[in-house]
Amino acid sequence: MTVDKGNKLARVVLENSRGSTPATDPKLDTGSQKRIGDQLRAMYDELMQQPVPDRFRDLLDQLDKKNGAKEGSQ
Amino acid sequence: MTPEPEPELREALLAAVPSLRAFAISLSGQVDRADDLVQDTLLRALANLHRFEPGTNLNAWLFTILRNLFHSEYRKRRREVEDPDGSYAGRLKVQPEQSSHLDFEDFRSALAKLPADQREALLLVGASGFSYEEAAHICGCAVGTIKSRVNRARFRLASLLNVEDIDDLGPDSMTRAALQG
Known part of the structure; x- marks a missing residue:
């Protein structure tokens, strides 16, 4: 299967490069790096687009009020 | 000394919430737990505002707090749960409503590994x-x-x-x- 083949090859390369250059980690080619990066950001952007739950707004509002009251009483 | 309740700070904290949540959700794989982490982060940040150096990166400071909270909780849970990575992957799978786009399903489970x-x-x-x-x-x-x-x-x-x-x-x-x- 293609998937298995790819993974096996990746492991072989990993071990080879470890053997020859122990101080350096293997690096992906730029194209693969970009594809991984794009997917990661797309997934992340979707999370960032989610509306802020009210609990956080409420929490900060409450603290504002508390602080405001403290200031007034001083 | 009580720090001044600057409205800009409230706005800045609120503005940081989406990125804190995205980080916490991706880190923990659980939306509920992530929101608790974000809430604890905000509370801790507000309690320690005097330690924040104005002019430095507020987001980096908040992320540091969140990350530390996550890891101290993780260490606690680790004593209770064997194979934490496996449980992370399992939790991701049982939350179809959180991952509205099936495109990211593979990516999320790979990230979980x-x-x-x-x-x-x-x-x-x-x-x-x-x-x-x-x-x-x-x-x-x-x-x-x-x-x-x-x-x-x-x-x-x-x-x-x-x-x-x-x-x-x-x-x-x-x-x-x-x-x-």
């Missing part, structure tokens, strides 16, 4: 927009360690997702990439 330190480094640098230096500061480790973790995370993800073309995997392209990098 990474060791926590690699996942964290990749999220900070590759998604949250921090520099290697900032990420190193947030994680309390050397810049080289972050670079290495990000590198290994990408490599592992590519392997899990089978991103590379088979041809790209030859030793020649690896050598080229190593020389470029």
Whole structure:
């Protein structure tokens, strides 16, 4: 299967490069790096687009009020 | 001394919530737990405002707090739960309503398979927009360690997702990439 083949090859390369250059980690080619990066950001952007739950707004509002009251009483 | 309740600060904290949530959700794989983490982060930040140096990166400071909370909780849970990585993957799978786009399903489960330190480094640098230096500061480790973790995370993800073309995997392209990098 293609998937298995790819993974096996990746492991072989990993071990080879470890053997020859122990101080350096293997690096992906730029194209693969970009594809991984794009997917990661797309997934992340979707999370960032989610509306802020009210609990956080409420929490900060409450603290504002508390602080405001403290200031007034001083 | 009570810190001044500056409205700009409230806005800045509120503005940081989406990125804190995205980080916490990606880190923990659980929306409920992530929201608790974000809430604890905000409370701790407000209680420690006097420690924040104005002019420095507020987001980096908040991420540091969140990350530390996550890890102290993780260590606690680890004593209770064997195979924390497996449970992470399991939780991701039982939350179909959280991952509205099936496209990301593979990516999420691959991300879940990474060791926590690699996942964290990749999220900070590759998604949250921090520099290697900032990420190193947030994680309390050397810049080289972050670079290495990000590198290994990408490599592992590519392997899990089978991103590379088979041809790209030859030793020649690896050598080229190593020389470029």
